[in-house]
Amino acid sequence: MKQEILLSRLLDKYEGSKHLSQPGTSRRRVMLRIEKNEFPEYVYEDAQIRDDWNNIVRDLEERSIVSTQWVAGRPVLSCVALSLDHLAECYELTGRKHPKELADTVARMVTTRLSLVATNWILAWRDDVACQAQKTLRVPPYCKKDLSLLDKLLKAFGMYDSLHGEPMTMRAFSSKCYQNTKTFEKEVRDQFLKIASIYNAELKEACEQSEMGERERLAYLGIYVRPELYELSGHCTIQTINGNICIDAASPYGLALPSSGIDAIRSFDLTGVKRIVFVENKTNYDEFILSELKPQEIAVYHGGYLSPQKRKFFQKIAEAIHDQIDVVFWADIDLGGFRMFEQLQAIFPSLLPSMNCLGVKSEPAEKSSLPKLAIVPISQNGFVCQ
Numbered sequence: 551m552k553q554e555i556l557l558s559r560l561l562d563k564y565e566g567s568k569h570l571s572q573p574g575t576s577r578r579r580v581m582l583r584i585e586k587n588e589f590p591e592y593v594y595e596d597a598q599i600r601d602d603w604n605n606i607v608r609d610l611e612e613r614s615i616v617s618t619q620w621v622a623g624r625p626v627l628s629c630v631a632l633s634l635d636h637l638a639e640c641y642e643l644t645g646r647k648h649p650k651e652l653a654d655t656v657a658r659m660v661t662t663r664l665s666l667v668a669t670n671w672i673l674a675w676r677d678d679v680a681c682q683a684q685k686t687l688r689v690p691p692y693c694k695k696d697l698s699l700l701d702k703l704l705k706a707f708g709m710y711d712s713l714h715g716e717p718m719t720m721r722a723f724s725s726k727c728y729q730n731t732k733t734f735e736k737e738v739r740d741q742f743l744k745i746a747s748i749y750n751a752e753l754k755e756a757c758e759q760s761e762m763g764e765r766e767r768l769a770y771l772g773i774y775v776r777p778e779l780y781e782l783s784g785h786c787t788i789q790t791i792n793g794n795i796c797i798d799a800a801s802p803y804g805l806a807l808p809s810s811g812i813d814a815i816r817s818f819d820l821t822g823v824k825r826i827v828f829v830e831n832k833t834n835y836d837e838f839i840l841s842e843l844k845p846q847e848i849a850v851y852h853g854g855y856l857s858p859q860k861r862k863f864f865q866k867i868a869e870a871i872h873d874q875i876d877v878v879f880w881a882d883i884d885l886g887g888f889r890m891f892e893q894l895q896a897i898f899p900s901l902l903p904s905m906n907c908l909g910v911k912s913e914p915a916e917k918s919s920l921p922k923l924a925i926v927p928i929s930q931n932g933f934v935c936q
Contacts (some may be wrong), residue, residue, distance in 0.1 A: 553606050556582075556590060557644045560616070560632040565587075565649055570687065581631035594626045603627070607748065617642055653683035656693050663704040667711040671750035675707075677751075692741065702728065702738045703745075710771070716807065717772045717859040743767050754775060756855040759886035772858040778809040780863050783839040784848035787819040794819075797848075802839055804849070815868040818870035820848070826867070828852040830881035830890060838880075852879070856893055868897050878904045 559582055566578040592601045607630055610616045615636045619628040632640065641648050647655070657680040664676045682688045692699045705727045718726075724734035727885045734742075741761040741766060747757055753770055756762060765775050783804025788795040791814050799803055824846040829835040835851040843849050856864070871877065881887035887903075895901040 552591075552603065552656070553610070556589070556603075556606060556610070556630070556639050556642050557615075558646070559589060561640060561644060561646060564632055564634075564637070565877070570649060578630045581629045583629045584627050589630065592627060600626065613639075614632075615643075644658055649687040649689075651669065652693065653687040653689055655697070656680075656689045657683040659697070659700060664707060667707065669707075670710045671746060671753075672711060673709045675745050675749045689733075699737070702733070703741060706734060706738050706742055710773075711861045713772065715772060715858050717774060717857070719774050719776070720768060723773050734906050739764065739768070745770060755889065759884075760854060762854070766854065769856055769857040774809065774857075774859075777811075778857065778860060779806040780808045780809065780812075780860060781835070781851040782810065782848060784843055785823055785845055786848050789816045789819060790814045791816060802843065804839055807863070809857075812859055812863045812866070815863075815866050818867055820875060823848055823875055824844055825872070825878065826850065828877070828879045828894060830832070830879070830887065831855075834880065841908070852881070852890070852894070855890060859907065861897065864894070864897050877901050880904060 560580060563582065564570060564580045567578070567580055569580060584592055584594065591599075592603050604625060604627065604907045607616065607618055607627060611618055613636075615633055617631045617633060619631075620626065621628050630715060636932070660676045660679050664672060665677070667673060679690065690700070698889070706723075709723065709727045720735060720739075721731040727734060727738075746753055747767065748754065750771070753767060756770060757767065768775065769778060770837070781804055782797060783800070784797060786797050788797065788807075790811075795805070825844075827838070827843075827847045828850050829838055830852045831849060832853070835849060839849050850864075851858070877900055879891050879894055879901055881890055881903075891901070891903045
């Protein structure tokens with residue numbers, strides 16, 4: 551064990567030197583200097599500890615793996631240097647791989663295992679890792695000790711790509727990847743999300759605009775800890791493969807539909823509906839359906855950025871809309887609100903960005919004694935407050 555500690559410290563110095571990155575350009579020795587505290591385990595004031603290390607160092611020196619310098623007249627090391635002619639033996643003794651060998655292995659793994667994926671952000675990560683490994687011998691930190699996490703990540707990326715955007719619960723996803731329902735959550739999820747949050751441009755932007763926990767980020771990618779609930783209230787009927795759901799019957803509180811049941815929806819009957827209001831904030835939504843919602847309106851709780859399944863739910867609503875129905879989005883006046891508006895407008899092209907203060911009735915402004923705040927589009931990507 552002590553021998554491995556010493557040799558690993560020397561290899562760390564070697565891997566950070568020009569001897570690795572620019573072979574043949576440096577004449578400096580790869581060494582640990584006692585006086586610089588580069589070998590903190592060597593406590594020379596303690597005779598027992600010092601002598602134990604001295605014996606290990608002498609043994610390695612006899613095998614030409616290291617060379618040493620000693621304090622004059624004392625059995626105390628001054629420095630211990632690595633013999634570059636015996637690097638292979640040093641790596642073998644520590645159980646480590648030479649960076650070139652490790653980099654080649656990592657590059658080969660990611661390019662081979664992900665050769666058929668089509669998901670852009672996974673491809674970007676794959677190409678980045680392979681390029682760094684081949685050009686600079688750099689590999690992700692979790693690859694340096696062993697490749698087990700990389701192997702699990704590659705399985706997760708391959709499985710995720712095969713879903714083609716279809717949602718799946720986290721435990722079902724884990725079971726398909728590893729034949730264990732908890733492996734993904736315990737061992738892979740954090741690194742999976744870290745990579746996705748860097749290389750998935752839309753998720754990265756969403757995280758920058760609002761705080762998103764692990765569950766929200768996973769749901770954004772289509773992996774659910776448990777089914778999301780989609781709330782709506784008002785005058786409409788949902789037609790499913792098993793029958794009809796009359797939202798009116800739950801007035802004024804509305805209903806919450808599980809994301810796992812969205813695929814069973816055939817269509818929405820919006821007969822008599824003149825206005826659909828998407829409300830981003832939950833408190834505003836709850837207040838709106840109790841005090842502001844009119845008989846010919848539908849209120850839908852929007853929440854944050856759209857997960858794949860929520861987007862599918864909204865698309866089913868969009869398919870039932872006709873020209874006489876106005877669609878309005880009520881959200882905070884900030885960059886996040888604008889981004890969410892753009893996302894929703896891709897589903898509802900006629901969407902109007904109206905942001906009203908609580909207590910504002912739907913009558914024209916001159917009939918209301920309460921203030922009204924709206925954001926009106928003045929160009930494709932421009933807004934003005936009035």
